[in-house]
Amino acid sequence: MSQLASEMASPLIFEQGQEGRANRYFQHGAPMTDFLPKETLREDLPVPDNSELDVVRHFTRLSQRTFGIDLGFYPLGSCTMKYNPRVNDAMANLPGLRDLHPFAPDELSQGALQVMYELERSLASLFGMAAFSLNPSAGAHAELAALLIAKKYFKDRGEEKRTTVIVPDTAHGTNPASAAMCGFKVVSLKSDERGRVGVEDLKKVLGDDTAVCMMTNPNTLGLFEDHIKEITDAVHAAGGLMYYDGANANALMGNARPGDMGFDLMHLNTHKTFTIPHGGGGAGHGPVGVAAHLVDYLPTPVVRATLRQASDSDATAVLNPPGDNGQGRPFASDSMTFALDFDLPKSIGPMRSFWSNFAHAVRALAYIYANGAEGLTKVSQLAVLNANYIRVHVAEFLTTPYPEICRHEFVASAQELKKETGVRTLDIAKALLDRGYMAPTVYFPLIVPECLMIEPTETESKETLDEFIAALRDIVETAKRNPQEIMDAPVHTVVGRIDETRAARQPNLRWTPANS
């Protein structure tokens, strides 16, 4: 590790070149600039003349200066950082899917359209919704889509007075942000002492201005809302719609369905629940689902399926015509053809260019089919078991403010430790980096002081969980013995403790040549 740290001082790749270096191994090799389009070359930004070995070492080193799920345990609460099976990528890389042009006509895109149709059917069946649109590019993007749907729905009903969105304080920050972006007024709802939405508290804020109540379930404390039916009934009685933030579906899938609980709208983060690499702001995928009364508002395009009957050329039937509520719609078969439908008069329109982050749809479907219904059910059960296993052990040395069975994640607090030793959650997080772990989510949710939010996922072994618990225990014990040691962490990582305020306020993101 210390060797890596010293390498940090090595010059940037742009500063390493020397004339003629590129020719070091292949004596007749030409300089790199011979291979670049002339119009991209700039006199004020010379292309360095590097040897291939230097370039390989530079990028290999860079790849090791980051932390990812492929390198170690990543218990980042709320983010579901689980192993991304390589078979997903193999499927997304099938040339017929990978190389398809987004403007290819439907008759040449039948396989891709079938993937979209089958994923849509799978999600609808798994979560009990009438239909999904695969269009949005992330969870927050799907929240916005759902709220646009709600807005249009109320407009069509002449209920434009419905201008408020209720968001419990245990929701993800994107919920109020999406509602505000959509022009709604946000009403925050305080959770009760059990970390859940109180039905009586909710009733007090319901009214004829209520448009939507957004619920995250399990919520960001990792707790399952236990009065869901009363909550959805109360919101419906007030004329509002219920929204299910399904980002935590890894605790749920195959075991309970938002549609059955009375939700009208929901989203999924396939990049979380359905094993697609994510983080670092990379491409996401956020299908938005609706109950039957909202299907006409889904973003366009929608994949339509038509049953082809070989014996009788007239006898074709669109299996999901406009207004279709999804019920009884079959999975794809050889006798179906598929087409993109852009012509939905009530639709909120497309949320993005082209049809979706299509490669992610392929990955999600590959994961669903590799597991099967029983496998997906077990995934969620194991995710819950792993979280509870860590929770009961962590309770031996940190406070767990909601000490009951959790779902896929739980929160702990270092408030007591801070009083006793001065060591804060932030210091614990840094000390975990030193011990080779990604830190959990910290200081979120905001309602728990000195919060650590831990989500192990089902893909980790018991040994890994035990090692993590031991590392956390060691940090707490060290803090009691020698708090400064924890406050100085990390000392083994490439970058030590940074000035976080300065990094956020004055980020230095641009390389400038040393000689400028």
Ligand SMILES: *Cc1c(COP(=O)(O)O)cnc(C)c1O
């Ligand atoms: C991750 C998450 C979101 C936002 O999803 P993105 O895909 O990051 O936009 C919303 N709600 C919850 C509960 C989440 O965990």
